[in-house]
Amino acid sequence: xxxxxxxxxxxxxxxxxxxxxxxxxxxxxxxxxxxxxxxxxxxxxxxxxxxxxxxxxxxxxxxxxxxxxxxxxxxxxxxxxxxxxxxxxxxxxxxxxxxxxxxxxxxxxxxxxxxxxxxxxxxxxxxxxxxxxxxxxxxxxxxxxxxxxxxxxxxxxxxxxxxxxxxxxxxxxxxxxxxxxxxxxxxxxxxxxxxxxxxxxxxxxxxxxxxxxxxxxxxxxxxxxxxxxxxxxxxxxxxxxxxxxxxxxxxxxxx
Amino acid sequence: xxxxxxxxxxxxxxxxxxxxxxxxxxxxxxxxxxxxxxxxxxxxxxxxxxxxxxxxxxxxxxxxxxxxxxxxxxxxxxxxxxxxxxxxxxxxxxxxxxxxxxxxxxxxxxxxxxxxxxxxxxxxxxxxxxxxxxxxxxxxxxxxxxxxxxxxxxxxxxxxxxxxxxxxxxxxxxxxxxxxxxxxxxxxxxxxxxxxxxxxxxxxxx
Numbered sequence: 001x002x003x004x005x006x007x008x009x010x011x012x013x014x015x016x017x018x019x020x021x022x023x024x025x026x027x028x029x030x031x032x033x034x035x036x037x038x039x040x041x042x043x044x045x046x047x048x049x050x051x052x053x054x055x056x057x058x059x060x061x062x063x064x065x066x067x068x069x070x071x072x073x074x075x076x077x078x079x080x081x082x083x084x085x086x087x088x089x090x091x092x093x094x095x096x097x098x099x100x101x102x103x104x105x106x107x108x109x110x111x112x113x114x115x116x117x118x119x120x121x122x123x124x125x126x127x128x129x130x131x132x133x134x135x136x137x138x139x140x141x142x143x144x145x146x147x148x149x150x151x152x153x154x155x156x157x158x159x160x161x162x163x164x165x166x167x168x169x170x171x172x173x174x175x176x177x178x179x180x181x182x183x184x185x186x187x188x189x190x191x192x193x194x195x196x197x198x199x200x201x202x203x204x205x206x207x208x209x210x211x212x213x214x215x216x217x218x219x220x221x222x223x224x225x226x227x228x229x230x231x232x233x234x235x236x237x238x239x240x241x242x243x244x245x246x247x248x249x250x251x252x253x254x255x
Numbered sequence: 256x257x258x259x260x261x262x263x264x265x266x267x268x269x270x271x272x273x274x275x276x277x278x279x280x281x282x283x284x285x286x287x288x289x290x291x292x293x294x295x296x297x298x299x300x301x302x303x304x305x306x307x308x309x310x311x312x313x314x315x316x317x318x319x320x321x322x323x324x325x326x327x328x329x330x331x332x333x334x335x336x337x338x339x340x341x342x343x344x345x346x347x348x349x350x351x352x353x354x355x356x357x358x359x360x361x362x363x364x365x366x367x368x369x370x371x372x373x374x375x376x377x378x379x380x381x382x383x384x385x386x387x388x389x390x391x392x393x394x395x396x397x398x399x400x401x402x403x404x405x406x407x408x409x410x411x412x413x414x415x416x417x418x419x420x421x422x423x424x425x426x427x428x429x430x431x432x433x434x435x436x437x438x439x440x441x442x443x444x445x446x447x448x449x450x451x452x453x454x455x456x457x458x459x460x461x
Contacts, residue, residue, distance in 0.1 A: 003422050004383040004399070041446065046383055046401075072275050077401055077444045094268040097275070099403065099444060121268060122306035124379045124403045168379050168405065199377040222377055252383050252399055 004250045005216050006046040006223035007240045008201065009230045011036055013082075014054030016062040034069045040230075041074040043237040044254035048074070049102070049171075049225060052082030053146070060089065064096045071097025081129050081171070087116040094121055102171055104129040105144040108151055108158070111165055118166025123198075128162035129171040130155060132188055140188050147175035156191055163196040170200045171225065177205025181228070184211060189219030201225050209235055209243035216249055257284040260457065261297035263321070264289045265314040268305045269443060273339060276443035277301070280454040291324035299457065300325065300334055304341030308350030308366055308406065311341045312358065322359070329435060330361065336435045337456050343430065343437025344408055352406055362430055362437070363411030369404075369426065376423030379405040384420045386428050386440060386448075392417045394455050395429050398448040400440035402428075408439065434461040 012019040017031040052063045081102030090101040118126045132140040132155035140155035174185035184202045193200040202221035212224040244251035304311045329336040347358040350366035388395045408427040418429035442449035
């Protein structure tokens with residue numbers, strides 16, 4: 001076989017607490033990101049993504065502590081995004097046990113941070129996180145600050161630039177679809193996946209397992225990220241793997 | 256007396272994750288160390304590593320006496336050795352990544368960039384993939400493990416290859432000889448498969 005399509009649950013964290021997370025299992029403290037991460041590790045998630053949505057620069061130690069405690073008890077790859085502005089921010093997360101760091105706004109305002117991180121720690125850990133909205137037929141624009149701030153930058157051009165600067169992966173989120181449960185923006189995912197030689201993660205809008213399959217087959221994604229369909233117990237990780245395999249795609253067998 | 260397992264600290268990004276995973280297997284004698292004297296007296300030695308070949312090589316070589324201690328304890332005394340990811344690639348004669356860098360030269364071969372044979376093969380090789388043993392080896396069982404690398408070990412001698420995986424082409428998954436083993440995958444991030452592998456290494460009597 002070949003490398004498996006990755007199924008990645010994403011946990012939003014603010015000030016060290018889960019904002020939107022698992023509520024289908026009995027957790028002693030449902031707001032604790034580490035307990036939630038353990039639930040996904042046990043469920044056989046292929047990777048985990050922590051998005052620090054409340055990230056203020058004064059409060060970096062909080063997410064670093066979450067990552068450190070997660071790495072003590074979870075043995076799956078972890079990507080951490082939110083508030084990563086410099087190579088030193090990335091270093092602190094990597095040394096705490098993160099495997100990859102996702103850079104979003106800083107990569108728009110100061111793209112050289114991508115080559116800084118890739119140069120110091122390797123492309124394999126440098127994820128460029130791209131939030132895009134459709135502005136015209138076949139045309140998407142980069143938005144920052146949680147999708148609120150337009151930048152005038154073309155999403156496809158930005159994606160290609162990120163790869164050229166040394167990003168090892170692109171996390172592509174459709175801000176039009178995020179939270180809608182209508183499925184990924186497959187055209188956005190496809191146009192970027194076809195233009196770069198690095199893996200692409202589809203994000204934003206998953207409402208059912210078919211959406212994940214479409215993200216790969218039609219969107220060309222190498223990994224599928226989702227939040228609510230897992231957090232609310234609508235589907236399990238192994239059901240997602242089964243759906244991918246049923247569509248003829250390589251996916252892991254959960255033992 | 257419990258064995259001492261030296262986990263070499265040269266600043267590798269996966270140092271703490273490897274430490275956590277070794278602890279999770281129930282190992283008691285794990286010492287995270289940058290002290291060549293500790294390495295020279297260790298019963299087992301683990302070398303982590305992520306990122307660029309040259310940077311890892313330079314960081315390891317910058318610890319006065321470390322490579323000599325590894326040479327003595329692993330190659331002369333026969334202590335079981337495990338290299339992980341770039342810690343495995345460093346076993347090669349040389350690495351071609353941002354220039355040419357000398358490796359430890361314990362296992363013949365060169366570390367090269369993985370070339371994608373077609374546009375649908377994305378580099379880095381990132382995600383869960385097979386570990387397919389090529390011949391019987393005590394440590395390697397068939398299974399799925401997590402890989403995260405853009406460079407691969409091109410081995411000189413096919414006999415040194417313990418396991419392979421496939422990503423557009425066959426890639427070395429595990430390599431070694433005698434008391435030396437290196438794995439391209441990350442056992443510390445490979446859930447049950449990875450922890451079981453580490454446990455076998457800690458019990459390995461080559």
